Structures are given as C-alpha cells and as structure tokens.
Amino acid sequence: MRLGFFLRESWRALRRNAAPSLAAAATVLITTLVLGVFIPVVRAATSKTNEVRNKIEIEVFIEPDASKAEIEELGNQIREIDHVKSIQFVSKDQAKQLLQKRVGEDILENVPPNFALPPSYRIKLDNPANIDQVKAALQPVGADGKPHLVNPIIQRNNGIKDREDETAKILSATRTIKIVLATLAGLLILASILLVANTIRLSIFARRREVEVMRLVGATNWFVRWPFVIEGLLVGFLGGVGAVFLLWFAKVTIVDPLSDSLALVAAPETINFRVLAVVLLVAAMVVSAIGSGITLRRFLRI
Amino acid sequence: MAATDEIADQAAQNVPQAGAALVPEPDPSAVVQLQDVTVVYPGGNVGLDGVSMSIGRGEWVFLVGPTGCGKSTFMRLLLRELEPSRGRVLVAGRDIGELPRKRVPKLRRNMGVVFQDYKLLPNRTVYDNVAYALQVIGGSKDNIRRKVPEILRLVGLSTKLHSYPDELSGGEQQRVSLARAFVNHPPLLLADEPTGNLDPNTSIGIMQLLYRMNQTGTTLIVASHDHDMVDRMRRRVIELEEGRVVRDERAAGYRV
Numbered sequence: 238m239r240l241g242f243f244l245r246e247s248w249r250a251l252r253r254n255a256a257p258s259l260a261a262a263a264t265v266l267i268t269t270l271v272l273g274v275f276i277p278v279v280r281a282a283t284s285k286t287n288e289v290r291n292k293i294e295i296e297v298f299i300e301p302d303a304s305k306a307e308i309e310e311l312g313n314q315i316r317e318i319d320h321v322k323s324i325q326f327v328s329k330d331q332a333k334q335l336l337q338k339r340v341g342e343d344i345l346e347n348v349p350p351n352f353a354l355p356p357s358y359r360i361k362l363d364n365p366a367n368i369d370q371v372k373a374a375l376q377p378v379g380a381d382g383k384p385h386l387v388n389p390i391i392q393r394n395n396g397i398k399d400r401e402d403e404t405a406k407i408l409s410a411t412r413t414i415k416i417v418l419a420t421l422a423g424l425l426i427l428a429s430i431l432l433v434a435n436t437i438r439l440s441i442f443a444r445r446r447e448v449e450v451m452r453l454v455g456a457t458n459w460f461v462r463w464p465f466v467i468e469g470l471l472v473g474f475l476g477g478v479g480a481v482f483l484l485w486f487a488k489v490t491i492v493d494p495l496s497d498s499l500a501l502v503a504a505p506e507t508i509n510f511r512v513l514a515v516v517l518l519v520a521a522m523v524v525s526a527i528g529s530g531i532t533l534r535r536f537l538r539i
Numbered sequence: 540m541a542a543t544d545e546i547a548d549q550a551a552q553n554v555p556q557a558g559a560a561l562v563p564e565p566d567p568s569a570v571v572q573l574q575d576v577t578v579v580y581p582g583g584n585v586g587l588d589g590v591s592m593s594i595g596r597g598e599w600v601f602l603v604g605p606t607g608c609g610k611s612t613f614m615r616l617l618l619r620e621l622e623p624s625r626g627r628v629l630v631a632g633r634d635i636g637e638l639p640r641k642r643v644p645k646l647r648r649n650m651g652v653v654f655q656d657y658k659l660l661p662n663r664t665v666y667d668n669v670a671y672a673l674q675v676i677g678g679s680k681d682n683i684r685r686k687v688p689e690i691l692r693l694v695g696l697s698t699k700l701h702s703y704p705d706e707l708s709g710g711e712q713q714r715v716s717l718a719r720a721f722v723n724h725p726p727l728l729l730a731d732e733p734t735g736n737l738d739p740n741t742s743i744g745i746m747q748l749l750y751r752m753n754q755t756g757t758t759l760i761v762a763s764h765d766h767d768m769v770d771r772m773r774r775r776v777i778e779l780e781e782g783r784v785v786r787d788e789r790a791a792g793y794r795v
Contacts, residue, residue, distance in 0.1 A: 249662065254662075446658075450659070451660075452647075453647060455644045455672070455675050458644075460644075460675060
C-alpha cells in the first residue's frame with residue numbers, strides 16, 4: 238500500500254511539473270546518447286591497440302647444429318618462465334619461407350644455395366609490458382655477476398631478439414592511447430553525472446517549499462524522499478529508453494550497412510548492443526535516482 | 540459580531556490555570572515549558588533571551604509583540620527547527636533538545652501548525668492537502684476517507700474538496716491549513732499570525748474555528764498582531780520584547 242502511495246505521488250509530481258521533468262529527461266537522453274556512441278568507439282580503439290600490442294614477441298635463435306632433443310629441452314625451459322603465454326618453433330625451412338614472404342621472391346635467387354637461417358623459438362607474452370622480465374629469465378645472472386644464457390644452444394651473439402625499437406615504440410604509443418581514452422571516458426562520465434545531477438537539482442529546487450511543508454507536517458525524511466527517488470528513476474528511464482532507441486536506430490540505419498562493406502566497423506570486440514543498452518539504461522536510472530535522493534539532503538536537514 | 544461576543548463570554552468563564560509562569564523547575568502538568576531559554580542566531584542576533592514560561596493543558600495563549608521580538612523564534616523552537624543556545628524546551632514534559640533527529644517528525648505529528656502564508660502544497664487539491672497529514676502518519680485509506688471530509692465540513696469547505704489552493708481565497712486557504720493542522724487532533728496547535736493576511740470578518744471566522752479546537756482540549760499558542768482578536772478573546776497574553784518576556788497576564792488584552 239505504501240509503495241502504491243509513493244508511486245502515485247511520483248506520478249502526480251511528474252504530471253504537475255511536466256516542464257522541469259522533461260528537461261531532466263532530455264538531459265539524461267543526450268548524455269546517455271553521447272556515452273552510447275563513445276563507449277563502443279573506446280572499446281573498438283582499445284581492442285585495436287591490444288591487437289597491436291599482442292604482436293610483440295621475443296625471438297630466441299638457436300645454433301644450427303643443435304639436436305632435436307636439445308631444442309625440445311630448450312622449449313620446455315622457456316615454457317616454464319613466468320609471463321610466457323605461448324611459444325612457437327620456427328625451423329630452418331620455415332625461417333627461409335618467412336623471410337621470402339617478407340622481402341619478396343627475387344632476393345633469394347641471389348643467395349648461395351647453402352645459405353641457412355637459424356631455427357628459432359618465437360615467444361608470446363601474457364602482457365607485453367613484461368618483456369624485460371622474460372628476457373632476463375632467458376639469461377639469468379650467474380655467480381660472477383654476468384648474465385649467462387639459460388641454455389648453451391642459444392646463439393651467443395644476438396641470440397635473444399625482441400626488435401627493441403619497435404617494441405618500445407608500440408608499448409609507449411599504445412600506452413598513451415589507452416591513457417588518453419581512459420581519461421576522456423572518465424571525464425565524459427563525470428560530466429554526464431554532474432549534468433544530470435544538476436538538472437535534477439534545479440527541478441527539485443523549484444519544489445523546496447513543498448519539501449519544507451511536508452517536513453512541518455511531520456513527514457519523515459524517507460517519506461519525503463521516496464517519491465522523488467522514484468521520480469528520478471522514471472525520468473532516467475524515460476531519457477534512457479529514448480537514447481537507447483536512437484542508438485538502435487542509428488545502428489540499424491547507419492552502422493550495420495557500413496559494417497557489411499567495411500571490416501573496420503565490425504571490429505571483433507565492439508561491445509554487444511544488448512549489453513550496451515542495458516548498461517546505459519540502468520546507469521541513467523541509477524544516476525537520476527541517486528541524484529534526486531542526494532539533492533534532497535540539503536532540504537531535509539532541518 | 541454576535542458570534543464573537545458569545546465566544547468572548549465563554550472565554551471569560553474559562554478560568555485560567557493556576558501555576559507560576561516564570562519558574563524554571565519542571566512542571567509535569569505543562570504542555571509546553573521553557574526553562575531559561577536563550578537563542579542566539581549565527582551572526583549574533585538574539586532571538587530569545589533567558590525566557591521561561593509554562594503553558595498548561597488546554598490553555599489558549601496569545602504571543603504578542605513587535606516584529607523581531609522573538610515570536611517566530613519561539614514557534615521554530617517548538618517545532619525543533621531551531622535548538623536553543625542555552626536552556627531547555629520541554630514539550631509534554633520531555634526535553635525536545637535531547638530528541639534524536641529521527642524522532643523530530645514524530646514530535647511534529649503531535650502539533651498542528653498554521654502559518655500566515657498558509658503553506659499549502661500547491662500541487663494538491665484541498666482534499667489531498669489535508670489527507671497528506673494523515674498519510675504522513677500512516678493513516679489507513681478508510682480512516683482518511685472518513686476524517687478528511689469530516690474536518691473539511693467543520694471548517695466549512697465541503698464544497699471545495701477538489702479545488703487547488705490557488706483557486707481559493709486567503710480565508711479559505713487558511714481554513715484548509717487549519718483543517719490540515721487539526722485533522723489528527725493534536726494536543727498542541729501553533730498558529731503564527733493566522734489572521735495576518737486576512738480581513739477582519741474573515742479573521743473572525745478563523746478565530747471561531749480556533750475557539751472550537753481549543754474547546755476540544757487542544758492547547759493553543761497563537762502569535763498575533765491582531766489587536767481586535769486578542770482584545771476580544773481575553774485570553775492569556777505573553778508579550779515579548781527584544782527576546783524577553785515583558786508581560787504574562789491572564790485574560791488580558793493586546794495592550795496593558
């Protein structure tokens with residue numbers, strides 16, 4: 238019965254204060270819409286940078302005369318190192334093919350037939366930021382204070398390679414992109430919350446006399462607050478549904494036809510639309526409701 | 540005019556309660572008691588200055604005095620919108636300064652309040668305004684359906700149940716406010732300038748209503764500038780000046 242009363246109260250307030258409520262709902266709609274566009278963009282950008290980062294790997298070159306068993310043993314050694322995600326063995330022939338692929342056919346025609354590339358292991362890491370640790374584990378510091386290769390079949394000179402320049406560039410570039418995106422997302426979310434809270438505050442401020450009277454008649458804080466919170470939920474719902482509908486409309490009419498022809502738009506890790514819709518709707522409602530509840534605090538203190 | 544004369548006659552028969560008003564000791568029979576109460580507003584303005592008084596059950600007290608003398612401070616103290624800087628305020632024998640904030644609404648439910656500017660909820664009909672006071676205390680639907688029309692009949696507004704406050708005259712709004720204050724039959728009713736915005740004839744109507752409420756045993760504290768009303772009713776008058784009690788007289792008029 239109480240719930241019914243509170244629902245009726247909120248509905249009454251919405252109807253009789255249509256203009257400020259609509260303004261609040263419109264604010265929620267716009268901010269939710271902006272977030273709804275921005276979140277998938279951030280997701281796509283992040284997944285692209287992750288893709289680039291995952292290309293980082295360490296190569297361990299092996300002496301050409303190493304036996305199969307020795308190579309096997311080295312492989313096991315590497316697998317046991319922390320942060321190693323996977324390793325791949327590249328034989329002499331495979332190395333030749335890879336080189337051929339990379340530089341084109343003709344270059345191999347000019348090399349002597351006995352030219353051979355060393356076999357190698359390619360190491361993928363769980364996180365590219367751990368690259369130095371893995372490199373150190375491959376050549377632990379011995380008793381004499383100098384690094385020693387973990388296994389004698391690793392080539393003595395330049396046996397461990399990670400294309401240092403490239404790695405450093407990729408790491409710092411992707412880190413910058415991630416930081417910028419995270420900052421932007423954080424600022425945008427903060428701005429949305431403040432904007433919504435402020436609009437709600439204005440609409441409640443217009444009714445502070447009403448709250449004062451309720452208090453004087455002996456209403457408890459929560460008795461006054463519940464209708465406002467429910468009203469906030471309804472306003473958030475209204476704005477959120479509007480935004481989700483517009484996003485869906487944009488997705489169906491603009492993004493989907495594009496993604497059929499352009500692979501870029503359909504990045505594998507763009508967020509699922511249903512998940513996005515639910516997250517946005519819930520966030521809009523929660524922010525509006527909490528905004529209402531908190532704003533009231535000022536008027537309920539007496 | 541005949542009606543007010545009748546009220547005044549009855550009032551004269553109403554013997555004021557015995558009991559010294561300026562004693563700071565707790566008085567168990569008092570509905571409201573102030574013990575050496577001082578209120579200093581932030582900024583240094585003194586609202587009340589060492590005020591002691593005792594108001595007994597069923598009494599009708601007029602608070603008079605010039606603007607800024609402390610009448611509103613007194614009302615706000617009783618509603619616990621304010622807390623005294625010094626001294627104690629007792630309502631029904633309990634120090635309301637010790638009341639935790641959560642209990643303040645309960646305190647207010649035992650008081651009816653009427654203001655000069657009516658303080659009605661603008662978005663509600665007359666009926667809903669009065670019903671709100673009952674909804675706040677968790678009154679059942681049946682109870683509300685029974686009591687609200689009854690009290691509105693008492694104040695003479697049975698025909699305006701579904702009007703909004705801005706469709707009513709000042710006198711009618713004040714009667715709605717009285718109905719809201721009285722619908723719970725509170726033991727104490729505070730009225731801050733209840734006739735301040737009303738013409739003399741309308742004021743008489745309001746006073747008649749207050750009189751009826753007082754007759755049912757409700758203690759009445761009325762802050763007023765209305766000479767006519769105070770003189771006509773011949774009730775206890777407490778005069779404040781610059782936060783001090785300068786006169787506390789039984790069956791008195793607006794001026795000495």
